[in-house]
């Protein structure tokens with residue numbers, strides 16, 4: 590277990606005392622800053638593959654959107670260690686992953702089928718249907734709208750005497766909203782087993798972090814709600830994983846929520862509807878490129894003799910085959926599925942919804 594974050598007290602002291610020094614276990618050059626890595630080489634390779642799958646999925650979707658085959662798309666390029674590291678700390682068979690809109694890498698690792706993710710961005714209502722057994726909520730376009738739902742899931746788990754936890758992702762912009770503070774407050778009161786994960790990528794579209802909040806860190810926003818916070822290097826898979834493991838253990842013990850701030854950077858675009866060159870100084874991306882979580886893991890694994898050109902090529906080929914097969918499958922799903930959007934509103938359809946669905950089906954068949 591990792592030493593610096595052992596106690597609850599240390600968690601929030603860390604965020605307040607060291608606002609410019611996020612918790613790190615793997616530095617930019619791939620050096621391990623602790624005696625024992627928190628993940629085995631095999632698990633690290635699995636984490637790297639999940640990051641790369643998310644990245645290649647995002648790149649493909651941007652390309653498909655440009656060709657008119659997808660709706661607006663928000664990539665998580667550069668931020669994938671936040672979602673992958675936090676999902677690796679969960680038990681996917683029982684814990685909940687609650688995304689905002691740029692969390693493909695974490696969603697896929699948590700069990701979301703690739704086809705579902707494609708269908709989402711093709712505008713198909715079937716993309717919003719999460720298969721049974723996958724403990725995940727759908728994509729949420731309303732900033733911070735999913736945070737209350739995550740607290741509800743976690744509190745519900747506690748009321749049922751279970752120890753299943755929920756991790757919810759959102760950006761630093763979301764933490765300016767009532768939809769962040771209200772569920773955070775409630776979670777502190779009822780000690781809901783929830784992990785609030787803020788991906789601080791410096792930008793809320795064109796609003797930079799320093800104009801978003803005067804708080805020194807996002808992590809310390811938890812303190813007033815009795816929720817310990819920790820700021821971690823969000824591009825360090827090991828730090829994200831270790832901090833989330835710690836938060837999960839606290840939550841399962843009944844000690845309540847934790848707020849994790851992953852300091853990261855948006856290496857891609859905000860969405861396909863955005864032109865970041867209009868507001869983002871070009872040197873910002875340049876500075877962050879070398880901190881890319883992919884490069885960092887590759888450098889680390891290379892030193893351990895687990896990464897070389899052949900391994901890289903085999904992994905990329907395997908990912909490409911997986912993406913190609915899922916994209917083929919998604920294209921075979923009939924485009925007109927409007928009626929489906931009414932099917933999952935309630936557990937049992939109301940007579941009015943049933944009537945509307947039948948009317949829509951009639952239109953589609955005509």
Ligand SMILES: Cc1ncc(C[n+]2csc(CCOP(=O)(O)OP(=O)(O)O)c2C)c(N)n1
Nearest residue numbers: 730731732759760761762763790792793794
């Ligand atoms: C409730 C709400 N208000 C405004 C928007 C428009 N909007 C879309 S993304 C975005 C920025 C969000 O920034 P942040 O929370 O930091 O997340 P990021 O996009 O950087 O991941 C805004 C304001 C929205 N989708 N929902």
